[in-house]
Amino acid sequence: xxxxxxxxxxxxxxxxxxxxxxxxxxxxxxxxxxxxxxxxxxxxxxxxxxxxxxxxxxxxxxxxxxxxxxxxxxxxxxxxxxxxxxxxxxxxxxxxxxxxxxxxxxxxxxxxxxxxxxxxxxxxxxxxxxxxxxxxxxxxxxxxxxxxxxxxxxxxxxxxxxxxxxxxxxxxxxxxxxxxxxxxxxxxxxxxxxxxxxxxxxxxxxxxxxxxxxxxxxxxxxxxxxxxxxxxxxxxxxxxxxxxxxxxxxxxxxxxxxxxxxxxxxxxxxxxxxxxxxxxxxxxxxxxxxxxxxxxxxxxxxxxxxxx
Amino acid sequence: xxxxxxxxxxxxxxxxxxxxxxxxxxxxxxxxxxxxxxxxxxxxxxxxxxxxxxxxxxxxxxxxxxxxxxxxxxxxxxxxxxxxxxxxxxxxxxxxxxxxxxxxxxxxxxxxxxxxxxxxxxxxxxxxxxxxxxxxxxxxxxxxxxxxxxxxxxxxxxxxxxxxxxxxxxxxxxxxxxxxxxxxxxxxxxxxxxxx
Numbered sequence: 244x245x246x247x248x249x250x251x252x253x254x255x256x257x258x259x260x261x262x263x264x265x266x267x268x269x270x271x272x273x274x275x276x277x278x279x280x281x282x283x284x285x286x287x288x289x290x291x292x293x294x295x296x297x298x299x300x301x302x303x304x305x306x307x308x309x310x311x312x313x314x315x316x317x318x319x320x321x322x323x324x325x326x327x328x329x330x331x332x333x334x335x336x337x338x339x340x341x342x343x344x345x346x347x348x349x350x351x352x353x354x355x356x357x358x359x360x361x362x363x364x365x366x367x368x369x370x371x372x373x374x375x376x377x378x379x380x381x382x383x384x385x386x387x388x389x390x391x392x393x394x395x396x397x398x399x400x401x402x403x404x405x406x407x408x409x410x411x412x413x414x415x416x417x418x419x420x421x422x423x424x425x426x427x428x429x430x431x432x433x434x435x436x437x438x439x440x441x442x443x444x445x446x447x448x449x450x451x452x453x454x455x456x457x458x459x460x461x462x463x464x465x466x467x468x469x470x471x472x473x474x475x476x477x478x479x480x481x482x483x484x485x486x487x488x489x490x491x492x493x494x495x496x497x498x499x500x501x502x503x504x505x506x507x508x509x510x511x512x513x514x515x516x517x518x519x520x521x522x523x524x525x526x527x528x529x530x531x532x533x534x535x536x537x538x539x540x541x542x543x544x545x546x547x548x549x550x551x
Numbered sequence: 552x553x554x555x556x557x558x559x560x561x562x563x564x565x566x567x568x569x570x571x572x573x574x575x576x577x578x579x580x581x582x583x584x585x586x587x588x589x590x591x592x593x594x595x596x597x598x599x600x601x602x603x604x605x606x607x608x609x610x611x612x613x614x615x616x617x618x619x620x621x622x623x624x625x626x627x628x629x630x631x632x633x634x635x636x637x638x639x640x641x642x643x644x645x646x647x648x649x650x651x652x653x654x655x656x657x658x659x660x661x662x663x664x665x666x667x668x669x670x671x672x673x674x675x676x677x678x679x680x681x682x683x684x685x686x687x688x689x690x691x692x693x694x695x696x697x698x699x700x701x702x703x704x705x706x707x708x709x710x711x712x713x714x715x716x717x718x719x720x721x722x723x724x725x726x727x728x729x730x731x732x733x734x735x736x737x738x739x740x741x742x743x744x745x746x747x
Contacts, residue, residue: 510635513633514635517639517640517643518639518643520640520643528647529649532643532644533644533651535637535639536644537637538633539631539632539633540632540633
């Protein structure tokens with residue numbers, strides 16, 4: 244053995260300690276300790292959210308939907324859309340006041356959009372077609388919000404948005420034809436959903452919940468100003484038609500609106516109307532369905548693309 | 552020294568095993584990523600393009616058209632425009648138990664071949680039928696037919712129109728189909744029929 248031999252073992256120097264595999268406990272600690280830290284942090288955040296932000300209450304949703312900040316508004320919209328579809332959200336779906344509050348927001352959003360569309364059309368009348376299209380796209384967030392509220396009103400047990408939905412699907416003339424057809428399609432779909440929800444109210448909801456819905460609607464009919472009062476009356480007619488006579492002025496009848504919609508030139512809208520009629524009763528339902536069963540495919544399918 | 556060598560060889564073996572596992576994983580991921588998006592549709596039945604021989608012929612008029620192929624061609628066409636509307640309306644009428652249910656439309660809805668012609672996508676000049684959607688239509692029509700029968704007053708012994716009798720025969724054929732779901736639903740539906 245020479246001093247330069249690199250493989251030589253110096254017996255005078257102490258050997259390295261033996262290499263031991265990590266124990267199960269040590270490995271568990273590696274995961275457990277960070278896991279505990281993350282869990283505590285999540286619990287703190289959830290607790291703060293529950294105590295100070297307000298959680299998933301109607302007031303919290305409405306506050307977010309009313310926010311001027313688009314990000315907050317859309318987060319609120321997304322939260323509501325997810326929350327209301329859950330099976331445990333029966334109380335929220337049966338909340339008459341919340342449904343009517345949302346209907347009020349839809350009314351305002353529809354009026355604002357119509358006003359802004361008309362103002363914009365006057366402004367861009369002399370522009371080239373390409374620029375007009377570009378200018379119209381500026382109203383896209385407003386349109387999206389109107390479409391969102393239209394769909395959201397179909398998720399309630401309370402048909403508070405009936406008047407507005409019937410008005411929307413019957414509207415043939417509009418400044419922006421593509422948006423109008425898209426909105427009408429959403430409204431028909433929302434009506435189909437509402438019809439399905441009403442069947443649940445009749446057959447599956449506990450009697451107490453139905454009684455609570457009726458009492459709240461009657462209360463709104465008495466106390467609320469127009470048009471909220473009319474919306475409540477219309478909703479009550481469909482929840483329990485014994486309480487509201489059919490010839491009451493201002494009553495929007497779904498079969499009449501869907502029958503009108505079934506004459507549209509848009510084939511897809513007629514297809515949706517035929518589907519929605521599955522969930523509603525009324526004098527015009529049968530004859531409209533018979534007419535649609537012999538539909539010869541007149542008109543066209545208006546295709547909406549992403550850029551629209 | 553010998554102990555170190557044994558430990559090293561074990562490490563090499565484990566390393567190779569891990570490498571093999573990773574290689575297998577990479578191969579699987581690459582296969583998924585590079586797979587042709589249409590490969591799943593390759594096995595779906597394709598149809599003979601009869602339209603071409605009908606329209607193209609070397610012979611002068613009136614032999615220009617392949618007259619003999621017109622009849623088979625009519626059996627290969629999808630339903631006339633508006634069939635989606637008619638189907639929805641017919642199913643809704645059946646679910647209501649209506650006396651005005653259009654039985655010819657219902658019969659068409661229960662025809663598997665017709666549905667394979669209706670639910671298609673045209674891509675790269677080829678027609679791809681959507682079997683799932685076709686079967687879903689037949690399935691929901693069978694359910695609507697069941698609903699229609701349940702809503703009739705059995706005690707009144709309703710008269711069965713000829714069109715409905717033809718549907719009974721069609722449902723009998725569906726009850727012997729190879730598709731289990733379809734067979735079960737068809738069997739359930741025919742139990743509600745007004746038969747002696």
